[in-house]
């Protein structure tokens with residue numbers, strides 16, 4: 001059983017009042033859809049529409065037929081959704097876990113609704129679970145679910161995977177509910193993180209805040225009361241083979257060629273992000289402006305296409321971010337555009353269908369993936385999988401989880417360093433073809449090997465491993481960033 005905030009299908013009302021279902025988007029859905037389709041099972045989550053009626057059930061039944069596995073909806077009122085999703089999840093946990101604690105609104109009412117809604121998810125899980133199911137809970141919206149399920153008497157194995165980063169101790173300490181949340185997490189049997197960085201942050205918090213907890217197996221097992229909880233890192237991947245296949249298709253090749261023609265065969269830089277302040281879009285645009293000023297030879301030679309997918313636009317910070325991006329695009333285009341000719345930034349504000357997105361990836365010579373902090377960042381991996389001619393250069397933030405795996409192929413940057421990022425853009429443009437191929441080859445091998453299927457297998461293996469000494473985690477576990485990088489880079493060979 002998979003439990004996540006949203007079902008992988010979104011139910012919405014069409015203009016004529018009828019309900020329609022369409023596949024959801026975002027990192028988690030992209031990652032898990034192919035897996036559940038292969039294995040079957042039940043997915044528990046919110047269907048994307050307030051409350052519940054017979055029509056919603058009918059629309060879900062249609063979606064279930066299409067999906068090949070069961071969908072179990074959690075009905076939430078608009079008010080619950082406001083406190084739970086927009087409130088606690090996205091005004092407290094999201095900024096806090098991305099180290100942006102000054103953006104948090106620690107409203108106790110948000111916390112109350114968050115706990116209440118986690119209880120509701122627990123009820124739906126209990127209604128749908130059978131004796132020996134493994135329940136795999138996803139992400140920061142459901143941190144209290146393990147504890148709710150235990151209180152309701154469920155004693156089957158529970159796994160939890162955090163898709164976003166886990167913050168360092170000093171930042172986690174700001175959370176008024178820090179003890180309750182940490183203890184609730186320890187009700188799961190296996191807790192998975194994207195990187196060793198996150199795992200280390202979590203164990204630091206447990207060590208400091210819960211002195212009654214002990215650690216064994218090189219810090220990968222927490223003993224608390226009579227419970228043993230495994231902790232590990234499982235960097236998420238993509239369905240790399242599917243991306244490669246589609247990138248090779250005639251339609252994608254034709255669309256990619258058309259994109260090149262549209263920018264007059266200039267060097268194409270690409271940014272693709274959900275609208276989110278963690279993705280570092282304004283700083284990226286400023287770095288691009290710095291590059292154009294510092295290296296005038298780039299002018300008329302490069303074009304940046306920035307694609308932004310609308311997201312969470314009910315939250316004021318997201319609306320402000322959109323305005324800031326539009327302002328910067330306007331300023332930069334105003335400063336450099338050659339009337340009748342070159343326009344430095346093409347800005348696309350909408351979701352793209354998958355083949356279109358892959359055509360952008362395939363066409364781009366340089367991808368700019370520069371989040372301020374990111375659990376993993378699938379765009380970086382999708383770009384590599386789609387760069388079938390191995391001509392792409394990835395400029396990657398060292399604060400993206402993906403940096404641990406892609407560091408040897410990517411040009412790593414600190415997104416706060418405008419000059420450094422501008423230099424990387426210039427360097428990427430000048431990188432000889434052979435060096436591009438070498439770097440992209442390394443990254444593509446990694447993305448192919450550590451794909452989403454391996455991610456699922458490693459998580460499930462860890463959940464069911466009887467021999468704890470064979471727990472599939474790095475042998476040379478040393479809690480440092482260097483070790484993290486060393487581990488994933490040895491995996492490359």
Ligand code: ADQ
Nearest residue numbers: 026027028030163236307309351352374375376377378379
């Ligand atoms: P997200 O924050 O959603 O995921 P990310 O990993 O980049 O971020 O995934 C975004 C997904 O949306 C990608 O699969 C991409 O293809 C898709 N997408 C982006 N732009 C699009 C567009 N214009 N049109 C259509 N689709 C688009 C969270 C965490 C991440 C973590 C994932 C998975 O924040 O750090 O990598 O979960 O664990």
